[in-house]
Amino acid sequence: MIRVLLVDDQPLIRTGLRMLCEAEPDVTVVGEADNGRDATTLAARLTPDVIVMDLRMPGVDGITATSRILAARPATRIVVLTTFGDDDHLYPALAAGACGFLLKDAPPTELLDGIRRAAAGDSPFSQDVLHRxxxxxxxxxxxxxxxxxxxxxxxxxxxxxxxxxxxxxxxxxxxxxxxxxxxxxxxxxxxxxxxxxxxxxxxxxxxx
Incomplete structure (x- = not known):
């Protein structure tokens, strides 16, 4: 079972992601956070296999949270899920240690595949991002x-x-x-x- 932590400041997004994940037999959502500070705390307490991380959040943003989480738990797999696919968001996320970068307009199957690939040690990227x-x-x-x-x-x-x-x-x-x-x-x-x-x-x- 793949243990997933969802991090996004929009409740509607988190609810949709939870429903999507929990409809799968091999994925379970162990927690949710609406900011990077809480995400860092929950990552330490819940030890998820994969974290689906938004970037733009109030307080501690997703890039800072990614750096902090991986400094404490390097084996954690963090997949960015964001609306912003530009270089100003992509490269800082990669530098922080994110293993994947997906866009929110991706099909649900692409996100689920990304979670599974990340858990297996792979690096899931949206096609447009990888090609760029x-x-x-x-x-x-x-x-x-x-x-x-x-x-x-x-x-x-x-x-x-x-x-x-x-x-x-x-x-x-x-x-x-x-x-x-x-x-x-x-x-x-x-x-x-x-x-x-x-x-x-x-x-x-x-x-x-």
């Missing part, structure tokens, strides 16, 4: 191709799909292989490319 990160990385490096030595043909296939922002399940469906096999390939690719997480791996792939 990749494009910026490519532009910064001038788009010059690099060789990635030592990859098998299957690893190259998986790497191409990671670069498109596909989840492990989607990659498995596309390549007709099991999710466990996909995870094994992704882990190997991260090791071979020196990428600390899936987003860095996608950036590496698109700039390689």
């Amino acid at each position: 990160l990749v494009q910026r990385a490519v532009a910064a490096q001038g788009g010059e191709p690099r060789r990635i030595p030592g990859l098998t043909a299957r690893e190259r296939d998986v790497l191409d799909l990671v670069a498109e922002g596909l989840s492990n399940t989607e990659i498995g469906d596309r390549l007709h292989i099991g999710v466990t096999t996909v995870k094994t390939h992704v882990t190997s690719l991260m090791s071979k490319t020196g990428s600390p997480n899936r987003v860095r791996l996608a950036l590496y792939a698109r700039s390689a």
Whole structure:
């Protein structure tokens, strides 16, 4: 069971998120907070697996709360859920340690998939956000191709799909292989490319 803490200053948003999560057999909401200060306190007391974190809140904002929570509990997975997908919100959230960044206009299935992916150690990002990160990385490096030595043909296939922002399940469906096999390939690719997480791996792939 994935234990989730919801953090958003709008009661209607939290209610909708709770209903969405609790309709799933593998997700349970262990608490709610409407500001970053209470989120930090509840994270320490409730030890959630995943925190769904808004950014703009009164008092302590989501970025500050993310930094504080991860300083105390580094294993916590924090997924930002916000209306604002611009760079002024994205990069500070990543710098604070958020493992994912989703937009509030995303389909409910994308949020649920994001929670599950975060709990499994993955990095869920809205497609538009991931593509922008990749494009910026490519532009910064001038788009010059690099060789990635030592990859098998299957690893190259998986790497191409990671670069498109596909989840492990989607990659498995596309390549007709099991999710466990996909995870094994992704882990190997991260090791071979020196990428600390899936987003860095996608950036590496698109700039390689």
